[in-house]
Amino acid sequence: MAQARSRKRRIGMQIAEHATGITASILFLAPIAWTVLSAFKPAQEARQPPLPPWPTSGISLENYATLNTFGDGLWLPAQNSIYVSVMTVVLSVIVSVLAGYGFSRFRFPLKNLLFVVILSTIMIPFQSILTPIFLVLTKIGLHNTLTGLVCVYVTLQLPFSIFMMRNAFDAVPREIEEAARMDGANNVTMLLRVMLPLVWPGIVTIALFAFLGAWNEFLAALVLMTDQSKFTLPIMMTALQSGRFGAIDWGAVQAGVTVMMVPCLVLFLLLQRFYIRGLMAGAVK
Amino acid sequence: MTTITTTIAPARPRKLVGAGRRQWIGLLYVAPAVALVVVFFIVPLCMTAWMSLHNWPLMGTHSFIGLDNYWAILRDTRFWNALKFTGYYTVVVTIAIFAVAFPLALFIERPRQLTGFYRTSFFMPAVIGFASASLLWSWLLNVDSGLFSPAAFDLGLTEKKFNLLATFQPAFWSIIAMVVWKVAGFTMIILMTGLQSIPPDLQEAAMIDGAGPFARFRAITLPLMRRTLALALILSVAGSILAFDQFYIILRGGPRNQTLTAVYWIFNQSFVSFKLGYGAALSMVLLVILVALSLIQLRLLRQHEGVD
Numbered sequence: 001m002a003q004a005r006s007r008k009r010r011i012g013m014q015i016a017e018h019a020t021g022i023t024a025s026i027l028f029l030a031p032i033a034w035t036v037l038s039a040f041k042p043a044q045e046a047r048q049p050p051l052p053p054w055p056t057s058g059i060s061l062e063n064y065a066t067l068n069t070f071g072d073g074l075w076l077p078a079q080n081s082i083y084v085s086v087m088t089v090v091l092s093v094i095v096s097v098l099a100g101y102g103f104s105r106f107r108f109p110l111k112n113l114l115f116v117v118i119l120s121t122i123m124i125p126f127q128s129i130l131t132p133i134f135l136v137l138t139k140i141g142l143h144n145t146l147t148g149l150v151c152v153y154v155t156l157q158l159p160f161s162i163f164m165m166r167n168a169f170d171a172v173p174r175e176i177e178e179a180a181r182m183d184g185a186n187n188v189t190m191l192l193r194v195m196l197p198l199v200w201p202g203i204v205t206i207a208l209f210a211f212l213g214a215w216n217e218f219l220a221a222l223v224l225m226t227d228q229s230k231f232t233l234p235i236m237m238t239a240l241q242s243g244r245f246g247a248i249d250w251g252a253v254q255a256g257v258t259v260m261m262v263p264c265l266v267l268f269l270l271l272q273r274f275y276i277r278g279l280m281a282g283a284v285k
Numbered sequence: 286m287t288t289i290t291t292t293i294a295p296a297r298p299r300k301l302v303g304a305g306r307r308q309w310i311g312l313l314y315v316a317p318a319v320a321l322v323v324v325f326f327i328v329p330l331c332m333t334a335w336m337s338l339h340n341w342p343l344m345g346t347h348s349f350i351g352l353d354n355y356w357a358i359l360r361d362t363r364f365w366n367a368l369k370f371t372g373y374y375t376v377v378v379t380i381a382i383f384a385v386a387f388p389l390a391l392f393i394e395r396p397r398q399l400t401g402f403y404r405t406s407f408f409m410p411a412v413i414g415f416a417s418a419s420l421l422w423s424w425l426l427n428v429d430s431g432l433f434s435p436a437a438f439d440l441g442l443t444e445k446k447f448n449l450l451a452t453f454q455p456a457f458w459s460i461i462a463m464v465v466w467k468v469a470g471f472t473m474i475i476l477m478t479g480l481q482s483i484p485p486d487l488q489e490a491a492m493i494d495g496a497g498p499f500a501r502f503r504a505i506t507l508p509l510m511r512r513t514l515a516l517a518l519i520l521s522v523a524g525s526i527l528a529f530d531q532f533y534i535i536l537r538g539g540p541r542n543q544t545l546t547a548v549y550w551i552f553n554q555s556f557v558s559f560k561l562g563y564g565a566a567l568s569m570v571l572l573v574i575l576v577a578l579s580l581i582q583l584r585l586l587r588q589h590e591g592v593d
Contacts (some may be wrong), residue, residue: 014397021392021399025406031466032409034432036330048354049435061332099318106311114319121326123579125527127548128568131555132332133325141322155325187310216414218370218530234416238534241420245517250430253420254526260417268412275412 032261039063039254044252057060063251070245070252072237073230077236078259079214080146084232087150087216089207092157096206098198099158100165101191105177123157126152130223137224144227152224153214161206164281166201169195169275205278208271211263233260319497333565334573341562354566362541364567367550374457374546375525382466382521386472393473394480404477408470417466419534424462426450450536453543460531460544468524472517479513480506512586519582526575546569 011208032051038046042060102108113168126133133152134143172195180194198202221232231239237256241248244271268275302503325329337354341347358364393404410418425432428448437443449455484505507514532538538545538553545553551571555564 017392018399021403024389024392025403028410029406030412030467031421031425047430049430050421050432051436051439063484092386095317095321099315102311102314106308106396108308108311110316110354111311114315117327117402118318118322121322121467123576124326124330125523125575126297126326127527127529128575129326129333130574131561131564131568132329132336135326135332137330151321152325158322162318212414216416217554218414218416218534223552234414234420237420238416239533241423250424250427251454253424255367257417259422260420261413262415264412264414264417265409269405276474279471280478281383281389
């Protein structure tokens with residue numbers, strides 16, 4: 001009797017816990033779902049308050065079409081965003097794999113100083129050095145270019161990604177390297193053939209953070225990209241939302257926000273464990 | 286580009302004896318990273334300090350004016366108001382984030398069915414950018430086409446559609462709600478790593494000794510999590526002091542310039558008024574505040590490590 005009652009109470013507790021969990025999940029997911037669903041409404045309906053959030057008069061891509069009529073269209077800023085993000089990923093992976101390997105496996109003068117200097121840049125907010133960055137880019141001819149923006153983003157990623165990669169290389173046992181060296185591998189083949197396959201989880205992690213960082217960055221892109229044809233998605237969408245292209249079309253805003261969110265969400269869902277890994281590595285230090 | 290060569294050149298030893306060759310190669314591996322950090326971080330950092338001593342318009346020549354920019358800051362009440370608002374926002378939003386993230390961390394830390402699903406859904410808003418989140422909420426908060434005002438009106442809670450963004454209090458709390466929604470999942474994961482590092486037998490032993498859940502939380506969970514708590518606090522405080530995107534996108538500093546943050550004010554001075562020298566001086570003030578905070582917090586972290 002008593003046992004049955006305590007089991008009943010346990011089941012009651014479980015139901016209460018899951019009810020809490022599901023309510024909280026809905027609260028966190030609702031704004032995202034609301035936008036993605038509303039974006040599929042016909043333009044007329046999208047201007048009305050989103051009640052209910054889903055399209056009631058048929059699914060339509062009108063909002064995406066409208067979005068495409070503002071400024072330089074949707075495709076150009078999307079292309080800019082893709083270019084900047086992919087280049088940031090490629091460059092920051094190359095630079096921090098090399099640096100991580102260098103800091104992990106070689107002894108050279110000023111090594112510790114250089115490592116500490118690179119890591120400590122994370123303490124200094126880049127927001128406070130944007131003006132000189134603007135002037136430096138002008139000086140070296142990268143003013144108002146996507147490549148210049150990529151250089152800035154890669155630099156901002158370096159403290160985290162070099163720290164990650166140095167730790168990843170540190171975790172590879174020296175014996176593996178020595179065996180490969182016996183077989184006649186030189187430094188470059190060693191890095192590419194022997195080490196890379198062993199540190200790839202670290203590479204996926206830093207690539208993911210680099211992508212999300214570059215794709216979502218706002219202030220530097222706002223300041224450094226003055227030419228409308230160089231706008232990334234966040235800048236273009238803010239211009240649209242501020243009414244720079246005439247009356248604000250909220251349907252187009254929903255469509256634009258969806259385009260900006262979906263790549264992040266998909267990448268995160270696919271690579272979740274690498275993301276959490278990165279956070280843990282940062283948290284544990 | 287001259288800066289790179291001059292900075293790296295002295296580091297290269299000329300004598301390449303024995304293991305020396307390997308050392309030289311190590312420097313080659315880290316050279317690209319060092320070059321980037323020097324050109325896009327160290328040089329701009331030094332330039333900020335240098336520019337802050339100048340009257341530096343976007344066009345035309347700049348002139349050395351010593352500490353005049355800093356004296357001007359002392360009299361710049363709008364900057365101090367922005368700084369005050371930033372501080373107020375930082376305190377409020379940090380408390381709000383922790384108030385939501387801590388219960389969530391405790392909730393997902395215990396393994397049960399669906400934990401993975403819950404964790405992922407709480408975390409989802411954290412991976413979308415601040416700009417996307419701000420654009421999204423600027424729509425939800427819109428008085429005519431948004432969600433909250435029309436929904437409250439339809440439910441009969443308000444007599445007419447209430448513009449949430451027109452006055453300070455509702456606008457401020459709307460931003461707090463948006464930031465908590467976006468950031469709580471992130472803080473939750475950090476706190477969860479701290480919770481998971483507490484040995485379970487400690488909790489069990491305390492339970493056998495008859496300690497209730499609150500006593501256990503105070504005597505075991507909190508003290509053993511101090512390091513993680515400090516880290517989550519650093520991230521939240523530093524992030525909030527540098528807040529810009531949400532105030533720029535959703536409120537444009539309004540209503541009546543009451544939500545201008547420090548970074549927003551620097552942005553206005555540098556890139557709207559093009560007073561680059563003055564903007565640099567403001568940046569130096571912000572930079573000193575943040576570095577000082579980081580150093581204090583790092584010291585706290587280290588002390589906690591000692592206690593642990």
